[in-house]
Amino acid sequence: MILDSKIPSGPLAQKWDKHRFEMKLVNPANKRKYDVIIVGSGLAGASAAATMAELGYNVKCFCFQDSPRRAHSIAAQGGINAAKNYKNDGDSIQRLFYDTIKGGDFRAREANVYRLAQVSVNIIDQCVAQGVPFAREYGGLLANRSFGGAQVSRTFYARGQTGQQLLLGAYQALSRQIGLGKVKMYPRSEMLDLVVVDGHAKGIIVRDLVTGNITSHAADAVVLGTGGYGNVFYLSTNAKLCNVTATWKAYKKGAAFANPCYTQIHPTCIPVSGDHQSKLTLMSESLRNDGRVWVPKKKGDARKPHEIPEGERDYFLERKYPSFGNLAPRDIASRAAKEACDNGLGVGPGGLGVYLDFADAIKRLGESTVRERYGNLFDMYEKITGENAYKAPMRIYPAVHYTMGGSWVDYNLMSSIPGCFVIGEANFSDHGANRLGASALMQGLADGYFILPYTIGNYFATNKQPKPKSDGPEFKKALEDSTARINKFLSIKGKRTVNSFHRELGKIMWEKCGMARTDESLKEALKLIPALRGEFWQNVTVSGSPGELNQNLEHAGRVADFLEFGELLCLDALTRRESCGGHFRTEFQTEEGEAKRDDENFAFVSAWEYQGPDKPPILNKEPLVYEEVHMSQRSYK
DSSP, X not given: OOOOOOOOOSOGGGHHHHHHHHSOOOOHHHHTTOEEEXXXXXXHHHHHHHHHHHHTOEEEEEOSSSSGGGSGGGGOOSOEEOOOOTTOSSOOHHHHHHHHHHHTTTOSOHHHHHHHHHHHHHHHHHHHHHTOOOOBOTTSOBOOXXXXXXXXXXXXXXXXXXXXXXXXXXXXXXXXXXXXXXEEEEOSEEEEEEEEETTEEEEEEEEETTTOOEEXXXXXXXXXXXXXXXXXXSSSSSOTTOXXXXXXXXXXXXXXXXXXTOEEEEEEEOOOOOTTOSOOOBOOGXXXXXXXXXXXXXXXOOSOGGGSOGGGEEOHHHHHOTTTGGGOOHHHHHHHHHHHHHTTOOOSGGGOOEEEEOHHHHHHXXXXXXXXXXXXXXXXXXXXXXXXXXXXXXXXXXXXXXXXXXXXXXXXXXXSSTTEEEOGGGBOTTTTTSOOTTOHHHHHHIIIIIXXXXXXXXXXXXXXXXXXXXXXXXXXXXXXXXXXXXXXXHHHOOSEEHHHHHHHHHHHHHHHHSSSBOHHHHHHHHHHHHHHHHHHHHHEEOOSOSSSOOHHHHHHXXXXXXXXXXXXXXXXXXXXXXXXXXXXXXTSBOTTSXXXXXXXXXXXXXXXXXXXXXXXXXXXXXXXXXXXXXXXXXXXX
């Protein structure tokens, strides 16, 4: 496999403008001749579908929810970054670019990150024009707040429901195109496979989740906007239905999978409360603007938080990282919390928690102001824990949240399969080894509104392919394979539930490849996962029939893919013998316990190439070359 990133030549600040001019165009009349399939209708998928339909393309959009409004993008709470410098505090495109590169521990592709920073300023204008109700200052100007990894206020927000409001904006644009007949929407539909014809992606196989019907859909290009793979850990902040299936099917058809070991642990989640839980709840990073993180200085201190005097508290983020304090990046804040709990200073059941305290903010600003900024988040916390965070500190602990790895894509967002584009969290492109807060929404909308609509036209204009037919031999073969797999699930009739396998896999992943990984733990995981996968195919039970609503069958397909993907994730983590961002190998750390990179040997993107069942994948490497920044030891002190 040859990895051609297609990064344009020229100065960094001019690459995207130069590239847009040099790309081939499709004239408006000819756009009507092209069909595009988009899988996923979150921020990336909905914005891409709406924009490409507006341009004139014929779009089919698929989602497994009952409505695009239910996409997991609604769960993003805190905000969206943009280099507007409304606060006049020194922000700029260059600073957002550098903060993102540094936040990703110098493991992101420089040209992509700079383009993201450039496009960020347009996203806010787009969303305001759509009516997204961003918070505003008293005089009517858009408000900003700070997020981790930055010393400026560049995050636009709508209380604690920014993702939901942005998705409604994209959904309005999508609905308009559905009404005009330019987008055909397929809700309650799940992609089972990618169809490749003569080396180009030309369609997908889909199961109707209500009727069970399996159908083929052909198009001139396929776009995957299906989110991340965090649920391989079972417990995560992701919606339960989030999965790796679409990008995994693309991987098995020839699309390289990049940096799967880069998994983000979010420091601000409600701690695990028992084995009964099926997911975890995120408390927005925006809370760290006004909340102070601390633990008691004395081990096993069982006093209530208000009984512990100031001098007996350790505000460990402020102590360890005085320049950034409670707004240290997520990976660093998560490891600091884990370290405190490992040292016996944790609070709450099992000692797996730290305090997030708003007493000082309420004293300084007043409860009404805090309620205005974060009220829905405080309400959510109280409904889940039964505790009033206005009166006592929240208890938080790190949890799996976002995945920086994903399908490898070039500068045009095209995977290593021509005609298969991957956008948003489903690709690897913009965050390196750690994502800064409020950058996920930024990337999803940048890809969908402002990048893919240009680059997909260039693909059409430069690749003259025959019109695909959904009854062609490649489609028939993929449909037969998908049907056979479903029948296989139903024929096993074992004794263990799908969920029990998922839970066991998640436990292996968290314990062996979670916040900290070691050579020994990863090798253990690489023995345990194939054994568990073998048992799955011998002893799983999937009830019901294929021709009906069967959520057990849906789950089986997703867990089967997780059981394969989890092995690749651990293999990638084992191969990357350094610590960087969300990938922390305990053998590679500084004397202060920080991540220790090895730029001489590991300044590359790991792009894994599928070789077939039971064959080890091939590791391809895309070197990371920096023209504008100097790779240095990351410091937030």
